[in-house]
Amino acid sequence: MKLSTAEENYLKAIFKISEKANKSASTNAIARHLSTSAASVTDMLKRLSEKGLINYEKYKGVTLKSAGIKQATQLIRKHRLWEVFLVKKLRFSWDQVHEIAEQLEHIESEELIMRLDAFLDYPKFDPHGDPIPNADGKFTIRSQTPLSDMHKGQQGMLVGVKDHTTEFLKYLNSLNVKLGTMISVIDSVPYDGSMNVNLDSKKEIMITSIVAQNLLIRIG
Amino acid sequence: MKLSTAEENYLKAIFKISEKANKSASTNAIARHLSTSAASVTDMLKRLSEKGLINYEKYKGVTLKSAGIKQATQLIRKHRLWEVFLVKKLRFSWDQVHEIAEQLEHIESEELIMRLDAFLDYPKFDPHGDPIPNADGKFTIRSQTPLSDMHKGQQGMLVGVKDHTTEFLKYLNSLNVKLGTMISVIDSVPYDGSMNVNLDSKKEIMITSIVAQNLLIRIG
DNA sequence: TAATATTTTTAGATCAATCTAAATATATAT
């Protein structure tokens, strides 16, 4: 089935919202996610329901049907593969690629994605540490813990970020924190949740709770 | 100025039509080129005129203004750079890339194109031998002659094709004719314009007039 | 030049995607 860019974006939004909360997506949540009005969302939900991509009952919120999951997953696959291309091949920095990938993900060609995947050597994670679903829609899972949940003395490698905004990523750049950086907890302040951490056994820095919550660590 | 995909396609069509004939583009010619109705074309011409991209007078046909030429040229630049990427990096064959490039050419990011150009090592020609305008819109020009205009004994290198259809390109594949192939004219038949030619001083084949007209040779 | 053919424009509709304002349903609090 050939979907419009708008339809694809709605499916992706529903996928991400229900994945995070592990429940159905509300009209308002979708509107917020896509920066559009609730009325527009209702309109689109009717159309997507008509096409058999979602389960929709008035006032009840929506979930994706299997066809919708498939579409959303493929879109995420394309988005993340393009992000890898932009960073690895075109040498963009990780804070510059999301907007461009938002456009590239809608290019329609199975063959293109297969070849791109091969060209990039079948990457499993994107530049932000997010897993890239394979052609069948399967995600690689990986145990990861928000730095904010770690205790004094624990250490591990930065494998992902929760916040993908340019501002956050640029802040990390300025701290020289990137995927692969080894982080160990020196201590944490119970009062405000801020932490002193050591980076790659070299530099010691202080970060706030909010930052720590957005850094995902593979402990060990 | 940010243009829609439709607007960009119209500008490109007008550019190509007026370039070929070196005169203004008629409503019908544009409609034919874009496989749409003359009424739709008239509609769009009004909008493009409003935006100052074209010179349009009712019943007189259109030409591009400098802003329109700039947009069309940038679009062609993007299209051809992406075609090079698809062939050189993703190993598509030259008959598979046009449709995908039709989509990729509308991705909006100056930075992306600059980096893609560098990644591809600043190519001057696309996989069909068409010149790629530089960032300022300048095309590299090259003397070339349709094989059909060449005479017995003349020879040269295939540097371009006029017909870009998959069928034509696949036919050339089957003959092992590609850009760079050396072609020499053994003789030509005045009756129907067909020719006997030699390829890379190896194989001798016969081609019809219509094929010869679509092969562009750099003589010498 | 007058009749005819062709090209182009206009009129009027449709469809997707969006909006604001108003109505209705559901959730929360007193």
Add this chain to the structure above:
DNA sequence: ATATATATTTAGATTGATCTAAAAATATTA
């Protein structure tokens, strides 16, 4: 449980891009 607040849907409009059919302008031919 009733009142109030919030969430969602409906009603009605708008915009871009398209269509068909009909009208008008231009070009061709006799």
